[in-house]
Amino acid sequence: MTETTSGELPVVRSTSRLIPGNIREYGMYIALFAIMAVFAFTTDGIFISSRNIVNLINQTGYIAVLAVGMTLVIVIRHIDLSVGYLSGFLGAIAAISMTSWNYPVYAAIPLVLGLGVLAGLLTGFLVAEMKIPAFVATLAGWLGYRGALQLSTRATGTIIIPDETFNAIGNGFVPDISHASFLPDMHLLTLILGLVGIGIFVLTEALGRRALRDYPSERSPLARWILKLVLISTLVAAVTWILAGYQGLSWTAVVVLIVMLVYQFITSRTVLGRHIYAVGGNPEAAELSGISVKRITYAVFGSMGLLSALSGILFAARLRSATTTAGQLFELDAIAAAFVGGVSAAGGVGKVAGSLIGAFVMTSLSSGMNLMGLDISYQYIVRASVLALAVIFDVATRNRE
Amino acid sequence: MRHIKKSFGAVQALRGVDLVLHKNEVLGLVGDNAAGKSTLMKVLSGAYVPDEGSIMIEGEPAAFSSPMDARRQGIEMVYQDYALANNLDVASNVFLGREAVRTAIGPISIMDKRFMEQESKALLNRLKIDIASVRLKVERLSGGQRQAVAIARATAFDAKVIIMDEPTAALSVAAIAKVLDLVSKLKDQGASIIIISHRLEDIYQVSDRLIVLRQGRKVTDTVVEGDIHQFRERVVAYMVGARNDFAEGGIS
Numbered sequence A: 001m002t003e004t005t006s007g008e009l010p011v012v013r014s015t016s017r018l019i020p021g022n023i024r025e026y027g028m029y030i031a032l033f034a035i036m037a038v039f040a041f042t043t044d045g046i047f048i049s050s051r052n053i054v055n056l057i058n059q060t061g062y063i064a065v066l067a068v069g070m071t072l073v074i075v076i077r078h079i080d081l082s083v084g085y086l087s088g089f090l091g092a093i094a095a096i097s098m099t100s101w102n103y104p105v106y107a108a109i110p111l112v113l114g115l116g117v118l119a120g121l122l123t124g125f126l127v128a129e130m131k132i133p134a135f136v137a138t139l140a141g142w143l144g145y146r147g148a149l150q151l152s153t154r155a156t157g158t159i160i161i162p163d164e165t166f167n168a169i170g171n172g173f174v175p176d177i178s179h180a181s182f183l184p185d186m187h188l189l190t191l192i193l194g195l196v197g198i199g200i201f202v203l204t205e206a207l208g209r210r211a212l213r214d215y216p217s218e219r220s221p222l223a224r225w226i227l228k229l230v231l232i233s234t235l236v237a238a239v240t241w242i243l244a245g246y247q248g249l250s251w252t253a254v255v256v257l258i259v260m261l262v263y264q265f266i267t268s269r270t271v272l273g274r275h276i277y278a279v280g281g282n283p284e285a286a287e288l289s290g291i292s293v294k295r296i297t298y299a300v301f302g303s304m305g306l307l308s309a310l311s312g313i314l315f316a317a318r319l320r321s322a323t324t325t326a327g328q329l330f331e332l333d334a335i336a337a338a339f340v341g342g343v344s345a346a347g348g349v350g351k352v353a354g355s356l357i358g359a360f361v362m363t364s365l366s367s368g369m370n371l372m373g374l375d376i377s378y379q380y381i382v383r384a385s386v387l388a389l390a391v392i393f394d395v396a397t398r399n400r401e
Numbered sequence B: 001m002r003h004i005k006k007s008f009g010a011v012q013a014l015r016g017v018d019l020v021l022h023k024n025e026v027l028g029l030v031g032d033n034a035a036g037k038s039t040l041m042k043v044l045s046g047a048y049v050p051d052e053g054s055i056m057i058e059g060e061p062a063a064f065s066s067p068m069d070a071r072r073q074g075i076e077m078v079y080q081d082y083a084l085a086n087n088l089d090v091a092s093n094v095f096l097g098r099e100a101v102r103t104a105i106g107p108i109s110i111m112d113k114r115f116m117e118q119e120s121k122a123l124l125n126r127l128k129i130d131i132a133s134v135r136l137k138v139e140r141l142s143g144g145q146r147q148a149v150a151i152a153r154a155t156a157f158d159a160k161v162i163i164m165d166e167p168t169a170a171l172s173v174a175a176i177a178k179v180l181d182l183v184s185k186l187k188d189q190g191a192s193i194i195i196i197s198h199r200l201e202d203i204y205q206v207s208d209r210l211i212v213l214r215q216g217r218k219v220t221d222t223v224v225e226g227d228i229h230q231f232r233e234r235v236v237a238y239m240v241g242a243r244n245d246f247a248e249g250g251i252s
Helices: A006-016 A023-042 A050-075 A083-099 A105-128 A134-154 A164-171 A188-214 A222-244 A251-269 A271-281 A283-288 A293-319 A330-340 A352-372 A376-399 B037-044 B067-072 B090-094 B113-126 B143-155 B173-188 B200-206 B228-240
Strands: B002-008 B011-017 B026-031 B052-057 B060-062 B075-078 B101-105 B108-111 B161-165 B192-196 B209-214 B217-223
Touching (some): A023 A222, A050 A083, A050 A164, A050 A251, A050 A271, A050 A330, A050 A352, A083 A105, A083 A134, A083 A293, A083 A330, A164 A251, A164 A293, A251 A271, A271 A293, A283 A293, A330 A376, A352 A376, B002 B037, B011 B052, B026 B037, B026 B200, B037 B161, B067 B075, B075 B143, B090 B113, B090 B143, B113 B143, B143 B173, B173 B200, B192 B200, B200 B228
Parallel strands (some): B026 B192, B026 B209, B075 B161, B161 B192
Antiparallel strands (some): B002 B011, B002 B052, B052 B060, B101 B108
16 A cells, blocks of 8 residues: 555545445445346336245345354354255254154244354354364365254155244244225235334434534535435335235244344444454454454354354245255355355455345346246356456455555 | 563573663664564563563562553553554544443443544544544555554553554654654653664654663663764664673673
């Protein structure tokens, strides 16, 4: 980097401001918008039909929660290849606990989530204490959990889950409040939640902008800020409208939203979140500042394990069964979603909301191309191009700073 | 610090060094490569535990097992590579590892960002550090500004002693002047500072006293005086081993 005296800084900054520093973030929303618009057109509107959007959300759910966890793993400069089969294996455990051990659903879910945390801590142990590179440690996990999944489903093959409460997590919808006389065909609760969501979003954005009064240099131009507000609000409103016209909000969507909000809060507001990013940015400096890199590694892999379990539950519930190949390639979808969502492989950079959008971009592509009847081989190539483009865009915008 | 010894395998990095730092004093520490200056400072800042010797702060014996330990007792180190997280903003770096907490729910502590930003801003103003906003990410700052942030962080929590390892090594001439200015300002505000440098003119400009190390031993402990040329000649003589104030037999 070239040396600039502080006197020159304002000049440097005003030129770099021409290229918005957070263009990545906007780029993501614009990309998702564009993809939806293109598919809406090429599939004669089927893509944005209520049924398809609901499917899309429920299909993205089990990848999205993995992508959220993977974001933090990549932020601290690691990777986790074991999450796919871990998710599949834990889904099978959930099925077995309900069918063979006769666990009620409210015992099966905590059991599986707990096992997920344990599995994550085991990975954390290998990486933090034994200093095994995460790639190798989790490759071992990938093999091990694959074996465990096959063992647990060998006797019975596919395990059908009869519990309707459990299956509702992957297929069910939030019940509506009493039907009102107006908009009789709409899911009222979904509409209200959507409106409240937009309201809270606009309010926090406005408060955040007001808090920046003292930092005019950090404020994005008003026009662009309004554009962002309109874009995101429209997206939420459109999705809400589409969902409300069908059966409303699915339980999967609720789970994903809660996970997203919790992780968003942890990463942006808590000491733990800041330490995670500090470890990703400069582990030596973090350690010198009294941050235990080990503890952060345990926490991040523990959370990854928890979310793997959640992913397994969502997937098993969606299929109403545990299968021998559950979780296959989930890890790569989650990693791709994180990179498309703006997580940097160099560590320290990436937001959970970005990865969530990244997951939606990737499943939207699959879903849209499926509806168009595009050959699966071409689908892989298109998705590869999107992944590569996203990372090229990322590197290019970063180098410009 | 009294009679500090430290070895790494067969290599004796420090062979019994005494170092006294007075209140409100800038002490220069020089020596050739492998003279032991960095090792000595790592002992003082808690990164290394000495094999022998003791450390006293204001007459009280002190022992550190980690840099955090030393920081809690008022000894701060500014590392040569700044030890900043470039992906975080200025305020986050100033408070890194010592975040102000608003509420704690079990292991989850919610930060008081507003307080940390205001404090960081006040700190930068007090030290007259020219950075447009404490919300700027460190990766967008110049080398001189990064050094200034590293120094500001060291002073944020009422440090008694600030150790600076080669604070001017990687900087432009203009940035060096600013950093030296900052050192003088810290001294005016009552801090005690140890400054390691290869650049003798920088040491000359800001230090009150100078210690030269050679091969793990102290070879001189002297007041900085005279004009720069004499000073430089004298120091170099100690560094290369031509002079030694503490040698047995005393070749002085």
